[in-house]
Amino acid sequence: MSSRQKIIGKNNLYKISGFILLLVFVSACNKGENLGKADASVVSKELVKSSKSLIIPIDSLTVNRSSQLVHYQDSKDWLFNLNMSTNEIQMYDLKDKSLHKRLKFPVEGNNGVGRIFSFHIHNLDSIFLFQQFSTDIYLTDTSQSIKNKITVQVPEMHTPPFVHSTYFSSPVVVIDDALVVKTRPADDYKEITNDVLSKRHLTYSINLNKGETELLNHKYPNDYLEDGYKLFDFSFAKGLDKWVYSFHSDHNLYYSDSMQAGLTAAFSKSKYINGFQSIDVFGSREQHYKYYASAANYKSILYDKFKNVYYRFCYPEIEVSSEEEIMKYRFLPKLFSILILDSELNVIGETLFDKDKFLSDNAFITEEGIYLSKNHPDNPELKEDYLSFALFELIDID
Numbered sequence: 001m002s003s004r005q006k007i008i009g010k011n012n013l014y015k016i017s018g019f020i021l022l023l024v025f026v027s028a029c030n031k032g033e034n035l036g037k038a039d040a041s042v043v044s045k046e047l048v049k050s051s052k053s054l055i056i057p058i059d060s061l062t063v064n065r066s067s068q069l070v071h072y073q074d075s076k077d078w079l080f081n082l083n084m085s086t087n088e089i090q091m092y093d094l095k096d097k098s099l100h101k102r103l104k105f106p107v108e109g110n111n112g113v114g115r116i117f118s119f120h121i122h123n124l125d126s127i128f129l130f131q132q133f134s135t136d137i138y139l140t141d142t143s144q145s146i147k148n149k150i151t152v153q154v155p156e157m158h159t160p161p162f163v164h165s166t167y168f169s170s171p172v173v174v175i176d177d178a179l180v181v182k183t184r185p186a187d188d189y190k191e192i193t194n195d196v197l198s199k200r201h202l203t204y205s206i207n208l209n210k211g212e213t214e215l216l217n218h219k220y221p222n223d224y225l226e227d228g229y230k231l232f233d234f235s236f237a238k239g240l241d242k243w244v245y246s247f248h249s250d251h252n253l254y255y256s257d258s259m260q261a262g263l264t265a266a267f268s269k270s271k272y273i274n275g276f277q278s279i280d281v282f283g284s285r286e287q288h289y290k291y292y293a294s295a296a297n298y299k300s301i302l303y304d305k306f307k308n309v310y311y312r313f314c315y316p317e318i319e320v321s322s323e324e325e326i327m328k329y330r331f332l333p334k335l336f337s338i339l340i341l342d343s344e345l346n347v348i349g350e351t352l353f354d355k356d357k358f359l360s361d362n363a364f365i366t367e368e369g370i371y372l373s374k375n376h377p378d379n380p381e382l383k384e385d386y387l388s389f390a391l392f393e394l395i396d397i398d
Helices: 003-026 035-039 285-294 323-329
Strands: 045-057 069-073 077-083 088-093 098-104 118-123 126-130 136-140 148-151 173-175 178-182 203-207 213-215 234-238 243-247 252-256 264-267 297-304 309-315 337-341 347-352 359-365 370-373 386-396
Touching: 045 098, 045 337, 045 347, 069 118, 069 359, 077 118, 178 234, 234 297, 243 297, 285 323, 297 359, 309 359
Parallel strands: none
Antiparallel strands: 045 386, 069 077, 077 088, 088 098, 118 126, 126 136, 136 148, 173 178, 178 203, 203 213, 234 243, 243 252, 252 264, 297 309, 309 337, 337 347, 359 370, 370 386
């Protein structure tokens, strides 16, 4: 792949990532501290790099940092990758480490699905396609035929579905004939108050037959903006018996055992993060960029169904001293850790990762462990023409 093609691809990803960060502002439970969780924690697990890696060749139109990456397992192991520039979903066979099929969709016309922003693989016969800001969801399969179009009746003061696997991971949950999806407040971000935010819901269900919606009783913490304005985006994961939410600037995780019950806090702090910065919503673009690049935060939480544990991605505060560093670390992690939690959200370990080596937002979980992309541009092991991953195994600490 030529350097020019890679640069074009990288710039497109930067535009997408920057737009998502801006969207957090534009679109925009009670919090009893459950210190018992922290007190009961016993460090017993860690993630250790295996000698095994995964290297998959890509074509000249595919960038090596995925904007949407989904693992799916049936009788085989599949890795699905969204190529936004070509409006296609690539289906890779992990055993053969090769491209199995391209699912390419027209943007316009009778079979047009718009620009694909994200997708969900329920099974190979039921693949849901989402656009950004759109109320339309398309149901397709690996034959690329459009089976159905669902128009979502978006709840008042909330946004259309925001589904993503890389930016604040928020996968779809399918329950019978309904989808549960992430939403955001539709309020003006410059005017939203702590009281208003605490009344906004985090997720809603969508009836696949009628498009009707029902808000889950899972809301923002009631004091999230109490100490100043902070990015109020979040990630969520559905475990075996819990709905779990992780917020950008909150040590707590919030969970519920049902869609109807409110959220309970579980203290789940990274040892590498202390306090959080506030951001001036009326500040300059440069101030906002610096905040994105340097402020401590939590992003995705992932559920490992094979080990029945959760992984919370943590980003310690870093120093940035130049415009070049600010622009770079807005999108590329300099430093991150993964907090490991058991099924009851007790912290059972935390692993800090090497600086400038891995892309934390390009991760997926298999029976073997968690794969992290090695395609950080400063990684000396970078392979430009490949999707390249290192395997980290969850092991017991003696």
